[in-house]
Amino acid sequence: MSWLLNLILILIATAVVAWVFRFLGQKFTHNKPFFRDMPFAVAFGYVAGLLVLIAAVSYYFRPVEVNGVPSAGVIFFRWAVQGFIGFAIAAYLFRLFGRAVGTAGTRKLFRAMPLTAAFGVLVILLYAIVSIFAGSIAPYGQEEIFANANIVPGGNPMMGGDPNFPLGTDQIGRDIYSRLIYGAQNTVGIAFATTCLAFFVGGSLGFLAAIVGGWLDQILSRAVDVLMAIPALIFALLLMTIASVWSNQLGVDRTIFMVLIIAMIDSTRVYRLSRAVGQNIVVMDYIEAAKLRGEGMGYLIFKEILPNATAPLLAEFGLRFCFVFLTIASLSFLGVGIQPPLADWGTMVKDLSQFINFAAFAPNVATAPLLAAGAIALLTVAVNFVVDWMLHKSSGLKD
Amino acid sequence: MGSIFQIILQRLVLGILTLLIVSVVIFVAVNALPGDFAQAILGQGATEEAVAQIRADLGLDQNYFMRYFSWLANVLTGNLGISFAQMNFASNMGGDQLVGVVEQIAPRFKATMFLAGVTAMFAVPISITLGVLAALYRNSIFDRAVNITTLSSISSPEFFLAYILILVLAVLNPIFPSLSNVYEGMALGEKLNRTMLPALTLTLVVTAHMMRMTRAAIINLLASPYIEMARLKGIKPMRVIVRHALPNALAPIINVIALNLAYLITGVVVVEVVFVYPGIGQLFVDSVKIRDIPVVQACCLIFAAAYILLNLMADILSILSNPRLRHPK
Numbered sequence: 001m002s003w004l005l006n007l008i009l010i011l012i013a014t015a016v017v018a019w020v021f022r023f024l025g026q027k028f029t030h031n032k033p034f035f036r037d038m039p040f041a042v043a044f045g046y047v048a049g050l051l052v053l054i055a056a057v058s059y060y061f062r063p064v065e066v067n068g069v070p071s072a073g074v075i076f077f078r079w080a081v082q083g084f085i086g087f088a089i090a091a092y093l094f095r096l097f098g099r100a101v102g103t104a105g106t107r108k109l110f111r112a113m114p115l116t117a118a119f120g121v122l123v124i125l126l127y128a129i130v131s132i133f134a135g136s137i138a139p140y141g142q143e144e145i146f147a148n149a150n151i152v153p154g155g156n157p158m159m160g161g162d163p164n165f166p167l168g169t170d171q172i173g174r175d176i177y178s179r180l181i182y183g184a185q186n187t188v189g190i191a192f193a194t195t196c197l198a199f200f201v202g203g204s205l206g207f208l209a210a211i212v213g214g215w216l217d218q219i220l221s222r223a224v225d226v227l228m229a230i231p232a233l234i235f236a237l238l239l240m241t242i243a244s245v246w247s248n249q250l251g252v253d254r255t256i257f258m259v260l261i262i263a264m265i266d267s268t269r270v271y272r273l274s275r276a277v278g279q280n281i282v283v284m285d286y287i288e289a290a291k292l293r294g295e296g297m298g299y300l301i302f303k304e305i306l307p308n309a310t311a312p313l314l315a316e317f318g319l320r321f322c323f324v325f326l327t328i329a330s331l332s333f334l335g336v337g338i339q340p341p342l343a344d345w346g347t348m349v350k351d352l353s354q355f356i357n358f359a360a361f362a363p364n365v366a367t368a369p370l371l372a373a374g375a376i377a378l379l380t381v382a383v384n385f386v387v388d389w390m391l392h393k394s395s396g397l398k399d
Numbered sequence: 400m401g402s403i404f405q406i407i408l409q410r411l412v413l414g415i416l417t418l419l420i421v422s423v424v425i426f427v428a429v430n431a432l433p434g435d436f437a438q439a440i441l442g443q444g445a446t447e448e449a450v451a452q453i454r455a456d457l458g459l460d461q462n463y464f465m466r467y468f469s470w471l472a473n474v475l476t477g478n479l480g481i482s483f484a485q486m487n488f489a490s491n492m493g494g495d496q497l498v499g500v501v502e503q504i505a506p507r508f509k510a511t512m513f514l515a516g517v518t519a520m521f522a523v524p525i526s527i528t529l530g531v532l533a534a535l536y537r538n539s540i541f542d543r544a545v546n547i548t549t550l551s552s553i554s555s556p557e558f559f560l561a562y563i564l565i566l567v568l569a570v571l572n573p574i575f576p577s578l579s580n581v582y583e584g585m586a587l588g589e590k591l592n593r594t595m596l597p598a599l600t601l602t603l604v605v606t607a608h609m610m611r612m613t614r615a616a617i618i619n620l621l622a623s624p625y626i627e628m629a630r631l632k633g634i635k636p637m638r639v640i641v642r643h644a645l646p647n648a649l650a651p652i653i654n655v656i657a658l659n660l661a662y663l664i665t666g667v668v669v670v671e672v673v674f675v676y677p678g679i680g681q682l683f684v685d686s687v688k689i690r691d692i693p694v695v696q697a698c699c700l701i702f703a704a705a706y707i708l709l710n711l712m713a714d715i716l717s718i719l720s721n722p723r724l725r726h727p728k
Contacts, residue, residue, distance in 0.1 A: 019623050039636070045541055058407075073571045102609055116547060226420045229710075231661075233668060234683070234702045241687045242431060327661055328670050333558050334684050349558060357577070359570045366566065373562055377555035384554040 091119035117389035121380035142182035149173035179343035191325040197263035202270025210278030318387035480693035530613025549607035572689035616648035658714030
């Protein structure tokens with residue numbers, strides 16, 4: 001319980017320092033409004049923030065090795081901080097680049113962009129490039145098996161590494177670096193295709209329900225209500241159980257079933273939104289005019305309603321992509337998603353996860369599963385930052 | 400008060416109806432399996448007679464309609480069948496001490512509820528405090544830092560957060576055990592200690608969402624005239640929020656807490672697998688892998704029931720906390 005006592009002492013000390021800080025500020029600046037109107041909590045916040053910063057910096061500069069034993073905590077902390085700062089600088093430069101280059105429209109877009117959104121756009125672009133050109137970036141094939149299994153990441157032969165395999169090899173001797181790159185293609189590609197399918201099905205049905213109304217609307221909406229009453233991941237797992245039997249019987253790849261199942265489950269959510277948006281649009285006069293002109297259903301949906309519903313649907317597309325991506329990663333992590341030999345991040349995390357237990361002695365070894373899991377997290381965080389910015393921009397929320 | 404009971408009764412009936420239809424969906428999905436269970440239980444080398452025997456035992460020779468209602472009747476009387484793994488074991492090794500699915504699920508369900516309870520105890524106070532503070536100091540560095548952190552933790556997959564926590568709190572600084580093998584009859588302190596890492600992971604996931612909703616709900620209210628009035632009276636900003644804004648923001652906050660509890664009960668699957676926590680999610684995933692249909696069916700039904708129940712509760716509570724909905728015109 002000594003740490004609890006320490007914590008309380010630190011909090012009390014911080015409070016005292018905060019009070020002194022505010023008091024001195026008021027004295028020396030002759031009651032400038034900044035110090036005069038400062039609530040105690042804010043002073044406390046400043047001091048606590050400063051303390052955390054000092055602690056972090058001093059921890060960062062602690063030696064990485066004590067008597068030849070690596071202090072793993074410091075090493076991981078350095079990696080995390082370097083990654084964070086690296087991405088922040090990259091996002092800043094990217095935003096500068098975007099402000100200087102391009103058409104007037106894109107320059108204006110970049111001028112009002114917060115750093116988090118710039119980070120998001122940059123990461124999404126990077127993932128897109130890696131997943132499209134995975135075949136030429138990756139040094140080896142994703143299914144290539146080498147003689148040496150379980151090579152340690154880091155590329156240092158003294159520590160059990162191999163310069164040819166910078167991130168090592170997995171338990172049956174496949175290059176982890178190549179598999180990470182191919183993972184971008186498989187995991188992101190499959191998630192993207194699934195989201196597109198979900199949007200095509202859910203969007204057209206939602207707009208159809210909005211236009212036709214009546215019994216079709218009733219039937220579709222009630223069916224969607226029922227499907228949404230079952231939690232998504234649970235339903236997906238149930239259907240995957242059944243699909244696994246079917247895929248053995250029919251000889252169809254299980255991954256295709258997974259795409260169809262997740263697209264079906266997520267299209268219900270898309271249906272909800274597009275129906276709600278569509279209902280607001282179909283009452284407009286130009287829809288009436290188009291109907292009187294005798295336009296067909298396809299024209300109404302894709303030429304009249306869709307262009308006017310892009311903003312909410314685009315934001316929804318980002319969010320939906322995140323959900324689909326996370327569901328696929330979770331299913332793969334649980335062992336029923338994307339099937340080997342396709343490289344996939346969720347499966348890689350599962351297969352390599354036991355190496356995290358060696359992190360205290362050999363920090364290098366633990367990087368492989370963390371990189372795979374981090375790759376998933378990075379993309380979803382990036383997409384969420386962009387969607388957050390888009391929603392903020394379109395809703396005009398300023399507070 | 401007559402009308403309020405009527406509304407609640409209406410919602411209850413609607414909830415039960417939804418659950419019934421969900422049971423139909425689950426039944427149809429399971430019966431879309433090719434081949435039949437009897438073959439699946441006994442494997443390829445089974446004799447004709449054995450297959451026929453099992454078929455008769457399971458009632459597979461009746462039509463779908465009859466089977467659904469007998470299944471439903473069994474479920475309502477608390478008989479969820481016997482798992483295939485158990486049956487297979489019994490048919491190969493002999494012995495008649497079959498453990499029913501109910502006996503299999505009950506301790507698991509208790510463990511999951513314990514995990515969810517511990518998580519809720521952390522998550523609810525933390526998220527409301529953080530939400531109020533973020534609303535109070537909106538657009539400050541603190542607000543932005545909290546915003547970025549919560550957005551990142553919402554969007555990361557659970558297993559990423561789980562492994563980061565294992566790395567920091569179990570491997571680098573051995574504070575909590577990374578495997579949560581709790582069992583019944585364990586001392587509460589030890590049980591809490593072992594549940595801590597999964598609970599913290601889930602807390603990170605749900606806190607983010609609840610905190611953002613609390614912040615948004617309070618900020619929404621800050622533009623209203625009565626808040627302006629309170630401010631002009633010279634009340635301190637903290638008091639304005641806690642005394643004047645928070646009570647009126649309760650409806651959306653209660654709603655989002657209930658929704659997140661629903662998420663907790665169903666979203667534990669991945670976390671339980673990471674920490675090998677003996678909850679219902681772990682059982683569900685294991686059964687999915689070996690296609691143990693009775694267990695999968697039962698777990699699915701329980702998850703759906705919990706989900707529907709909590710959503711129903713959120714609905715009713717938000718009606719109760721809003722006078723305008725409590726007295727409909």
